[in-house]
Amino acid sequence: MKKPMRYCCYCGKDIARRELEGKMRDYCPRCGSIFYENPLPVASTIVVNDRREVLLVRRKKDPYRDMWCLPIGFAESGEEIRDAALRELEEEAGVRGEIVRLIDVDTVENYFYGSLAIVTYEARMTGGSVRPGDDASDAAFFPIGDLPPLAWSSNEKAVGIYVELYTDSWTMVDSFRHLFPETGPPSEIIPGEDEHYAFLSNVLVKFIEKSIHAVTDEWAKEIERRFPALSPHMGELRALNLNVLRGIQYWLTRGTDTLGVEEFIEAGDRLRDLGIGLPEAITAVALSRKSLWLRLVRERIFLTPIEIYTTLELNNRIIFFYDKINYFLSLGYMKTERP
Numbered sequence: 001m002k003k004p005m006r007y008c009c010y011c012g013k014d015i016a017r018r019e020l021e022g023k024m025r026d027y028c029p030r031c032g033s034i035f036y037e038n039p040l041p042v043a044s045t046i047v048v049n050d051r052r053e054v055l056l057v058r059r060k061k062d063p064y065r066d067m068w069c070l071p072i073g074f075a076e077s078g079e080e081i082r083d084a085a086l087r088e089l090e091e092e093a094g095v096r097g098e099i100v101r102l103i104d105v106d107t108v109e110n111y112f113y114g115s116l117a118i119v120t121y122e123a124r125m126t127g128g129s130v131r132p133g134d135d136a137s138d139a140a141f142f143p144i145g146d147l148p149p150l151a152w153s154s155n156e157k158a159v160g161i162y163v164e165l166y167t168d169s170w171t172m173v174d175s176f177r178h179l180f181p182e183t184g185p186p187s188e189i190i191p192g193e194d195e196h197y198a199f200l201s202n203v204l205v206k207f208i209e210k211s212i213h214a215v216t217d218e219w220a221k222e223i224e225r226r227f228p229a230l231s232p233h234m235g236e237l238r239a240l241n242l243n244v245l246r247g248i249q250y251w252l253t254r255g256t257d258t259l260g261v262e263e264f265i266e267a268g269d270r271l272r273d274l275g276i277g278l279p280e281a282i283t284a285v286a287l288s289r290k291s292l293w294l295r296l297v298r299e300r301i302f303l304t305p306i307e308i309y310t311t312l313e314l315n316n317r318i319i320f321f322y323d324k325i326n327y328f329l330s331l332g333y334m335k336t337e338r339p
């Protein structure tokens with residue numbers, strides 16, 4: 001419990017209380033000192049892992065002994081409040097971190113400490129390991145939607161603000177995962193931390209380089225399943241699909257205007273000569289796009305809105321390219337001047 005001051009710290013006289021500057025304040029009747037009460041600065045951190053769990057510590061001491069809360073503690077004089085937050089994070093939870101952003105500043109009247117100004121930051125874990133230290137008897141991650149009651153009302157408030165801040169992102173990520181449940185773990189084509197914003201065409205060019213035969217195999221299987229009559233022509237069709245995929249690479253690295261359309265006009269011409277129907281030919285090209293897109297989606301992992309945006313943007317480019325292929329393929333197919 002916060003104890004009231006009894007004697008003047010300058011002259012030792014008993015402290016009195018009266019209205020000063022519009023508020024009841026402690027003052028010294030002998031030397032005239034006024035004892036302003038200022039809130040104590042407190043720093044706290046929200047660390048959330050990629051499973052959307054919040055790092056909490058269990059309090060070893062009063063107030064709120066045995067209750068869980070965010071890593072939290074007083075800032076010291078001369079200490080940056082951000083540094084205090086990170087220091088408390090490491091002291092109480094064993095986790096080294098860096099500040100991501102300010103989440104909330106809250107002022108509260110606490111029965112134990114009096115007036116507090118609680119500053120809460122979002123922090124990212126950069127090292128260390130979760131273990132209780134200092135004033136904590138335990139430290140653990142809890143699902144953000146299922147937290148135990150928190151010791152400090154300011155902690156509850158800050159977590160609420162955090163959730164509100166990230167709800168849209170999480171909804172986007174979840175809807176995307178729902179759309180593509182087969183999305184697996186990240187593969188080597190995932191851009192690293194530094195390349196997250198790498199030009200998306202490069203992502204696709206590299207991806208095709210790596211997967212051109214696997215994508216074509218998957219695609220060929222689907223063609224044969226849907227159109228068993230095309231089985232004898234799979235050699236020709238595979239060559240067409242490889243040309244389409246190489247065409248995308250060429251188009252993305254050299255620019256749209258230089259797309260070699262002649263080979264697709266010729267391919268249309270050949271498909272007709274082989275007796276393959278135009279609807280089947282066009283469907284084969286559409287399935288080529290589908291197989292490329294699904295594989296691209298499957299091999300990436302979507303964690304952030306920017307990755308989702310990037311992927312959708314990439315799909316728009318692919319659609320545009322395939323529309324062109326279909327146009328030239330049909331053109332060749334319907335050629336009137338035949339040998």
Ligand SMILES: [Zn+2]
Pocket residue numbers: 008009010011012013028029030031032033
């Ligand atoms: Zn005094």
